[in-house]
Amino acid sequence: MPDNNPQLNISPNATDEEKTKIYSDYFGLPIVYLKDKDVNLNILSKIPYEVSKSFDILAYEYLEENKPQTLKIAVGNPARLQSKAPAILSELKRQKGINIQLAVASRLDFDYLLNQYKKKLAAESPKREIDRKTEEADEMQKDSANQQTSIKQDNFVDLKNKIISYDVLTKFPEEVATRYKMVVFAAPTPDKIKVAVLDLNDNKIKEILDFVKGKNKVEIELYQTTPQGLEFALRGYRRQAPLPKIPLAKPISLDQKIEEEEVTPTIASQKPKVEPEKPLPLERITLIKPIETSQSTPEVKITEVKSSELRQGIGARESTIQLESVSDEAEKNLNKLLPQGVHTIDELERVVKGGFIPKTLAGIIYLAVLQHASDIHFEADSKAFRLRFRVDGLLKDILKLPLELQAPLISRIKILSKLKIDESRIPQDGRFEVLVKERDVDLRVSTLPTIHGEKAVLRILDKSSQLLNLNDLGISGQALKVLQNNINRPYGVILATGPTGSGKTTTLYSIINTINKPEINVITLEDPVEYEISGINQCQIKPKIGFGFADGLRSVLRQDPNIIMVGEIRDQETASMATHSALTGHLVLTTLHTNDAASALPRLINMGVEPFLITSAINCIIAQRLVRKICLKCKEEIKVPDGVVQEIKQEIEKSVNPELSAFKNKEIKFFHGKGCNVCVDGFIGRIGLYEILEMNEKIEDLAVKRAPATTIKEQAKKDNMLTMKEDGIIKAIKGITTIDEIMRVTSQ
Numbered sequence: 001m002p003d004n005n006p007q008l009n010i011s012p013n014a015t016d017e018e019k020t021k022i023y024s025d026y027f028g029l030p031i032v033y034l035k036d037k038d039v040n041l042n043i044l045s046k047i048p049y050e051v052s053k054s055f056d057i058l059a060y061e062y063l064e065e066n067k068p069q070t071l072k073i074a075v076g077n078p079a080r081l082q083s084k085a086p087a088i089l090s091e092l093k094r095q096k097g098i099n100i101q102l103a104v105a106s107r108l109d110f111d112y113l114l115n116q117y118k119k120k121l122a123a124e125s126p127k128r129e130i131d132r133k134t135e136e137a138d139e140m141q142k143d144s145a146n147q148q149t150s151i152k153q154d155n156f157v158d159l160k161n162k163i164i165s166y167d168v169l170t171k172f173p174e175e176v177a178t179r180y181k182m183v184v185f186a187a188p189t190p191d192k193i194k195v196a197v198l199d200l201n202d203n204k205i206k207e208i209l210d211f212v213k214g215k216n217k218v219e220i221e222l223y224q225t226t227p228q229g230l231e232f233a234l235r236g237y238r239r240q241a242p243l244p245k246i247p248l249a250k251p252i253s254l255d256q257k258i259e260e261e262e263v264t265p266t267i268a269s270q271k272p273k274v275e276p277e278k279p280l281p282l283e284r285i286t287l288i289k290p291i292e293t294s295q296s297t298p299e300v301k302i303t304e305v306k307s308s309e310l311r312q313g314i315g316a317r318e319s320t321i322q323l324e325s326v327s328d329e330a331e332k333n334l335n336k337l338l339p340q341g342v343h344t345i346d347e348l349e350r351v352v353k354g355g356f357i358p359k360t361l362a363g364i365i366y367l368a369v370l371q372h373a374s375d376i377h378f379e380a381d382s383k384a385f386r387l388r389f390r391v392d393g394l395l396k397d398i399l400k401l402p403l404e405l406q407a408p409l410i411s412r413i414k415i416l417s418k419l420k421i422d423e424s425r426i427p428q429d430g431r432f433e434v435l436v437k438e439r440d441v442d443l444r445v446s447t448l449p450t451i452h453g454e455k456a457v458l459r460i461l462d463k464s465s466q467l468l469n470l471n472d473l474g475i476s477g478q479a480l481k482v483l484q485n486n487i488n489r490p491y492g493v494i495l496a497t498g499p500t501g502s503g504k505t506t507t508l509y510s511i512i513n514t515i516n517k518p519e520i521n522v523i524t525l526e527d528p529v530e531y532e533i534s535g536i537n538q539c540q541i542k543p544k545i546g547f548g549f550a551d552g553l554r555s556v557l558r559q560d561p562n563i564i565m566v567g568e569i570r571d572q573e574t575a576s577m578a579t580h581s582a583l584t585g586h587l588v589l590t591t592l593h594t595n596d597a598a599s600a601l602p603r604l605i606n607m608g609v610e611p612f613l614i615t616s617a618i619n620c621i622i623a624q625r626l627v628r629k630i631c632l633k634c635k636e637e638i639k640v641p642d643g644v645v646q647e648i649k650q651e652i653e654k655s656v657n658p659e660l661s662a663f664k665n666k667e668i669k670f671f672h673g674k675g676c677n678v679c680v681d682g683f684i685g686r687i688g689l690y691e692i693l694e695m696n697e698k699i700e701d702l703a704v705k706r707a708p709a710t711t712i713k714e715q716a717k718k719d720n721m722l723t724m725k726e727d728g729i730i731k732a733i734k735g736i737t738t739i740d741e742i743m744r745v746t747s748q
Contacts, residue, residue, distance in 0.1 A: 020106040021422035025411030026357075027078045028404065032103035034060060034074060034113040041120045046071055049117055058105075058113055070099045076110035078102075155222075157196050159185060159229030164236050168193075174237040180205055183233045191218050196225040196233065305352050305401050331416065333435045334362045341437075342366040345398060352401065357408045361416075362434075365443070367398075368460060369436045374501070376458040378413075380406050380450070392628045392686050393501065410447065410454045417445040424454050431528060439463075444528050461530045467513045473506070474688035474731070477659050479722055482620060482694045487511050490562075492619035493582045497594040503626050503688055504591040505530055508565055511589060512536065515563070524565035525552040541567065549574045557581060566590040572608035579609055582617040596724070597623035597693035598713035601703045615700035621693045625724055626686045627731070627741040630671055631679035638672045640739055648729055648739070656718065660726045663733060671735040687736060689724040689745065 010022055024031050039060050044052075046059040056076030063070040105113075164185050169177075171184040171193060182205055186194040197205055200222060209220050225233075335341075342348050342363040351363035364387060368376050373389035380386070385401040401409075414421050417430030430445045444459040470480060486494060494511065496504040509531050516522055516535055527541035527549075537559075539552055549566055550573040556564055568591050569575045582588045594600045600621045604614050645668065652663050673682025693699070693716045702712050717723065722730075728742035 016106045016108055018422055020104055022411075022415075023078050024104045025407055025421055026415075027104070028408050029075065029078065029102050029104045032060065032072075032074050032105050032109075034058075034105050034109040037061075037113065039113060039116070041117075041124060044113075044117045044120065047073070049121060052114060052117065056110065058110065058117065060113065066099070068099045070101055072101045072103065074105040074110060074113070075102050076105055076107060076114075078104060155200065155224055157185065157194075157223040157225050157229070159183070159196055159225050159233045161232065162229070164233055166236070169233070169236050174234075177237070178234055180208065181230060182209075183230065183236075185223075185233060192221070193218055194221045194223060196223045196230065198225065198227065198230060200224050305349060305399060331358070332433060334366050335435060335437065337362045338366055341370075343370060349399065352399065352405075357405075357412050360405070361409060361412050365434060365441070365458070365460075366436055368458075369439065369441055369462070374460055376460065378406075378409060378456040378458075380452040380455065382452060385409075390501075392683055393626055394628075406453050410456055413445055413456050413458070414447070417443075419445070419447065425449055442528070442530075461528070463532060467509055467531060467533070468506070470510055470514060473503075473510055473690075474727075474736075475690050475692075477722070478720065479690055479692045479727070482692050483511075483622070486619040486694065487515055487587070489587065489619055491582055491585050491587055493578060493588045493590065493617045494619055494622070495600055496589075496591045496622045496624065497597060497600050498591075498624045499593060499595075501626070502624050503686075504622075504624065505567070507622060507624065507688070508589045508591065509533065512563065512565060520562040521560055522563045522565070523556045523559055523561045524567070525549055525556065526565070526567040550577055553577045553581065557584075557586075561586060563587045563589065568592070569604075569607075575604055575607050575609045576613075579604075579613045579617040583613070588617075594623070596709070596713065597621040597691050597721075598716060599709040600693075601699075601712060602706070602709050605703070605706060611704045611706065615695065615703050618695050620695065623691045623693070623724060625689045625745040627689060627728065627737045627745055628683035629685045629687050629737055630735060631673040631676060631682055631684045633678055634673045634676035634682060635671055635735065636674055637669055640670050644739060648732075651726065651729055655726055657720055657722050657726060659722055660730060663730075668733055669735075670732060670739050672738045672740075687731065689728045689731070689742070691721060691724045691727065693721055694719075 010019055014022070020031055023029070037060055039058075043059050043062045046062065047057060052058050058074045058076070059071055060074050061072040063072070162185065164183070168184055168187045171187065172182065172195075177183050180197075182195055182197040184193050185196050188194070195209065199205070209222070212218065213220055331337075337359060338351070340347075342351060345367070348363050348367050352360050354360070364376060368389050371389060371391055373391050374393075375390040377388040377390070377395065378385070379388065380403060383403075385403050385406045386397065387399045387401060388395045388397050390396075411421055413419075414428070414430070416432040418432070419428045419430045426449065428445075428447045432443055432445070434441050434443065440463040442461040442463055444461060446457045446459075448455045448457075470483065475483060483494075486492065494508075496507050498504050505526075512522060512524075513533060516533070518535070522536040524536060524538045525541055526538060527543075529538050529540050532538065539556075541547060541549060541552060549568065549570060553564070553566060553574065554577065564581060564586050566574065566578055566588065569578060578588050578590055592600050592603060594603050598621075600623075601614060601618075605611050648668060652660055655661055673679055673684075675682045678684065693712075696719065698715050698719070699712060702715060713723075725742065725746040728737070728746055729739075731737050732739045732742050
C-alpha cells in the first residue's frame with residue numbers, strides 16, 4: 001500500500017496496520033482480515049487473477065443467499081482503485097445483479113491471499129498461463145453467451161466492430177454515455193434515434209430516456225448490447241475526430257436531467273478533477289426548534305441532510321465519500337478549495353451533499369469563520385451527527401448530518417491536526433491553520449470518545465482580530481481607574497477569573513497591549529498562543545514534552561523579564577511560583593477558574609499557597625462574564641414585566657456603589673434588538689461584565705483568617721466594588737445589552 005498520497009499525511013514510519021486504518025477512515029470502508037480466510041477458487045475467480053493483481057482487488061466472499069447476491073471484494077489500495085477502476089466491477093453488478101461490497105485489507109493480508117490465488121490456479125491447471133487478456137476475454141465471453149441466450153433477437157444489437165458515425169454517436173455527450181453505459185448507434189430520421197444499453201430493465205436509464213423524449217421531442221428505440229460491444233462503441237468518441245465548424249447533428253439535451261439525478265457513480269476511469277460544487281436540487285427535510293430564551297425569538301429551522309441525499313461512491317456500506325484528492329495548498333487555503341466560498345447554511349448543505357470530505361470540512365470552517373463563531377462542535381447520538389456553532393457565547397444547531405459522515409470527518413480533522421488516526425479510545429488535542437479570505441485562522445482541536453463515537457470541538461482563533469482597549473472591553477468608571485492604577489505598578493499579581501470562554505485571556509492581552517513598551521521585557525506562557533502581539537516574547541506550553549506552566553515559569557525567571565503572563569494557574573507549584581515571582585519584582589498576569597473575584601483568594605489558599613504570600617503578592621482580582629450586545633441598527637425600547645423592573649429597582653436601592661446609586665429616582669428604560677439583516681437575533685458582538693476587587697488591609701485580614709468568599713465579597717462591596725450583576729444592570733439601562741442577558745449570565 002503506497003504511502004506517498006500527500007492528502008492522507010501518512011507518516012513514513014507508519015506500520016502496515018496504521019496505514020490500513022488511515023485508508024479505512026479516509027475512504028469510509030471497513031477493514032477485512034484475510035490471513036485467516038481460506039477462500040474457494042470459485043469465489044476468487046469472480047475477478048480474473050491478472051485483474052486482481054493489476055488493480056489490487058480480490059473477491060473473498062460470495063453470499064448467494066442474499067437478495068441480491070453479494071460479492072465481497074478486498075481492496076489493497078483504495079487510492080489506486082479510485083483512479084483506475086476495472087469495468088468488471090460495474091459489469092458484475094449490472095449484468096449479474098450482484099451487489100458489490102468493498103473493504104480495505106492491509107498490504108500483508110492482501111499479498112497473502114493473492115499468493116494463495118496464484119497457487120490454487122497453478123494446482124488446478126499446471127499448464128494454465130495466467131494471462132490478463134485471456135482471463136478477461138474468457139470472462140467477457142461467458143457473460144456475453146449468458147446474455148445472448150436471454151435476449152430476444154429483435155431487441156439485441158451487436159456493436160462490436162460496428163463503426164458509428166460521429167454525428168450520431170455524439171447526440172449523447174461522451175461523459176453521459178460513459179457514465180450511464182448507453183450510446184446512440186443509429187438515427188434513421190431527425191426525430192428518431194436508436195439507443196443501446198447493457199440492461200433494458202434499468203429504471204434509472206428509463207427515466208433519463210423518458211426525459212430526453214419529452215425534452216427533445218424524439219422517438220427512442222431501446223436495444224440491448226454486450227459489454228464488449230458497448231466498450232467498442234464508446235471508443236468511437238476518441239477514434240473519430242469531430243467535424244469542424246458546423247455540426248451535422250443537434251446534440252441531445254441531457255444536462256438538466258443529469259443534474260436532477262441522484263445516482264451511484266462508478267469509479268471514474270480517469271483521475272477525477274476537483275471542480276466547483278454544483279447545487280443539488282434535492283428534497284430537504286427540516287426540523288423546527290425554538291431557541292429557549294426569555295425573549296420572544298423567531299423559530300430557527302435546522303436542516304437535516306439525509307444519507308440518500310449524499311452523492312455516493314462505491315463502498316461496502318453505501319459509502320458517502322467521493323474518492324477525490326485535494327492539494328496540500330488547498331488543505332490550508334480554503335479559498336482555493338472553495339473558490340465561491342460558503343456564506344449561508346444552504347450553501348453549506350449543498351457542499352455536504354457533494355460527499356467530498358475535504359470540501360465538507362472546509363465549508364464548515366469557512367461558514368463558522370464568517371459567522372464569527374468561537375467554536376465548532378461535531379457531536380453524534382444514535383440517530384444523527386450534529387453540527388453546532390457557538391456564536392456570541394451560545395451554541396446553535398446548524399445541520400444534522402448522516403452518521404456515515406462521523407468517522408471520515410473526525411479522521412479528516414485528525415489528519416489536518418496531526419493526531420493519531422487509529423486512536424479513538426482516549427482524548428486527543430491538536431491544532432492546524434487555515435486561510436479564509438484574507439484571514440489567518442488557527443483552529444485548536446479537541447477530540448473526546450463518547451458512547452456514540454468520537455466527538456470533536458474546534459476552537460477558532462482568528463489571528464487577524466484586533467486587540468481591544470480596556471474601554472472597548474466594557475471596563476469603565478471606578479473599576480477602570482482601579483485596574484489602571486494596578487497595572488502601572490512594577491510588581492504584583494493581576495488575576496483574571498471566570499469560567500472557560502469568559503474572555504479572561506483577551507482581557508490580559510489588552511492589559512499587555514496597554515503597557516507594552518520597548519524598554520520592558522514581556523514574556524508569556526500560553527496554551528495555546530491565541531493572539532500574536534508584536535514586541536513581546538510568546539511561548540507555547542507543551543506539557544507532553546515536559547514544558548508545562550511551572551517549568552516554563554522557572555525558565556522565564558532566568559530571562560530577565562519585567563512582565564510575565566502565565567496562561568493559567570492549574571496547580572500548587574504554578575500558583576506558588578507565580579506569587580514568588582510577583583514578590584521578587586515582576587508584574588505577573590494570570591488566570592484562575594472561579595465564579596467571582598472574592599472566591600479566588602480561598603481557591604489559592606486551598607491549592608496550598610500560604611495566605612500571607614497571597615495577600616502580599618496580589619494587586620487586584622478581575623472577575624468577568626460576556627454578554628451579547630444589542631444591534632444598534634435595530635435597537636428599540638421594550639416594556640419588561642413589572643416584576644423584573646421591581647427587582648432591578650431593589651438592586652439599585654440596596655447598592656452602596658455610587659455608579660449604580662446614581663439611577664435612584666430616575667426613569668428606567670430597557671432595550672432590545674428586534675432583528676435585522678446585519679445581526680443575529682437582535683445581537684451583534686459581545687461585551688464584558690466586570691467586578692474588580694482591589695486588595696486592601698481589610699481584605700487581606702479576612703484572607704489571612706481564611707474567611708469564606710461571601711464574607712470577602714461583602715467587605716469588597718462596602719469598599720465600593722461594583723459587582724458583575726450591578727455592572728450588567730448599568731449596561732442594560734444604558735441600552736448596551738438586554739436585561740435578559742444580564743439575568744442569564746449572573747443568576748446563581
